[in-house]
Amino acid sequence: MTAYFPRRMPSPVRIVCLAALATLAGCAPGSSLPPMPPPANVAYRLGAGDQLRVLTYNDLQLTNSFTVGDNGRIAFPLIGSIQASGLTTHELESAITSRLVAEGVLNHPSVSVEVTQYRPIFVLGEVAHPGQYPYMPGMTTLSAVALAGGYTYRAITDYAGAVRSGPDGQAAEGRVKRNSLLQPGDVITVYERYF
Secondary structure, three states: OOOOOOOOOOHHHHHHHHHHHHHHHHOOOOOOOOEOOOOOOOOOOOOOOOEEEEEEOOOHHHOEEEEOOOOOEEEEOOOEEEEOOOOOHHHHHHHHHHHHHHOOOOOOOOEEEEEEEOOOEEEEEOEOOOEEEOOOOOOEHHHHHHHOOOEOOOEOOOEEEEEEEOOOOOEEEEEEEOOOEOOOOOEEEEOEOOO
């Protein structure tokens, strides 16, 4: 017995099939997420995991590298623990300078703080090598995917999901495009296509 397939589908069947495909396309993973707002053009705020170099002019004992701990603080010699998370590098310089003077360690300290390594980003989902990667200023979604070995053949390549922690510590989730700028600590999810 031979099956018969019409050369051309009747118009109502074609319309139903097209409507079903359009519905599936609208239900793609992550498509309902709101767009992630671009990073504000303001000074970078330090966070847990950032590595810093603190230079104290003319005092090698107070010049060292530090990592911002989970509690958002660094342990500075002679003056103890100092809040770093949520501050800019200039604000941290001022905080260290004030504490050095208040504790009587130095009269007129000159302190400089620089970020030597930003906290990492994380790339999940349909990439060759999901995992943790170092953040670099100017990094986009596409450059993060490139670090993770590129897209798999099942990946949605037009957009991805992102989870970003704000300065208040609250996480926001949204959709990012290929050329969207990332921030340190972002978690990127590359979604899988349905078909």
